[in-house]
Amino acid sequence: MDATKTLHFDSEPYDAIINANKNNPGALLTVLEEAQKITPHQYLPEPVLRHIAERMNVPLSRINSIVTFYSFFNLKPQGDHTITVCRGTACHTRGSKTLLEDVLLKLGIDAKSTNASSFTTDDMRFTVRTVACFGQCALAPVIAVDEVIYSNMTSEKLEALLKKLTARRPKS
Numbered sequence: 001m002d003a004t005k006t007l008h009f010d011s012e013p014y015d016a017i018i019n020a021n022k023n024n025p026g027a028l029l030t031v032l033e034e035a036q037k038i039t040p041h042q043y044l045p046e047p048v049l050r051h052i053a054e055r056m057n058v059p060l061s062r063i064n065s066i067v068t069f070y071s072f073f074n075l076k077p078q079g080d081h082t083i084t085v086c087r088g089t090a091c092h093t094r095g096s097k098t099l100l101e102d103v104l105l106k107l108g109i110d111a112k113s114t115n116a117s118s119f120t121t122d123d124m125r126f127t128v129r130t131v132a133c134f135g136q137c138a139l140a141p142v143i144a145v146d147e148v149i150y151s152n153m154t155s156e157k158l159e160a161l162l163k164k165l166t167a168r169r170p171k172s
């Protein structure tokens with residue numbers, strides 16, 4: 001069963017966000033961003049999108065085009081940690097493809113069997129995604145773990161980083 005369609009949620013925190021922003025210009029984008037932040041696993045489930053559309057009197061189709069346009073919106077549950085590998089030209093030239101393969105392999109993600117652009121481990125601890133450029137090409141190859149950027153990355157440094165991350169206790 002698709003958990004995103006059957007999610008029951010407490011609408012109160014979402015209504016609080018809507019009420020706090022309703023008179024702001026660009027309210028919809030802010031509301032969607034805030035809603036994603038307060039949703040466990042940092043995503044926007046369909047029932048939440050429907051609720052926002054209804055309360056803000058905005059067509060669901062408009063909301064859908066916004067959340068699919070901006071890559072920082074997630075439509076699927078995310079892992080506790082997000083590892084983003086840059087696949088821009090500078091990073092590619094300096095080995096980011098190998099880094100991406102290393103991460104996927106270490107986390108046991110079989111990326112070949114799917115066309116998805118991001119991958120989440122079954123235990124929901126990690127999401128791996130790619131980005132077109134972090135704007136830090138001089139420091140290539142670049143990866144990010146959650147909000148932290150790591151430059152001049154190597155397979156060895158990456159392995160040490162992953163060891164540290166996997167040793168952490170999962171979020172409950």
Ligand code: FES
Nearest residue numbers: 086088091134136
């Ligand atoms: S190509 Fe990777 S930071 Fe620009």
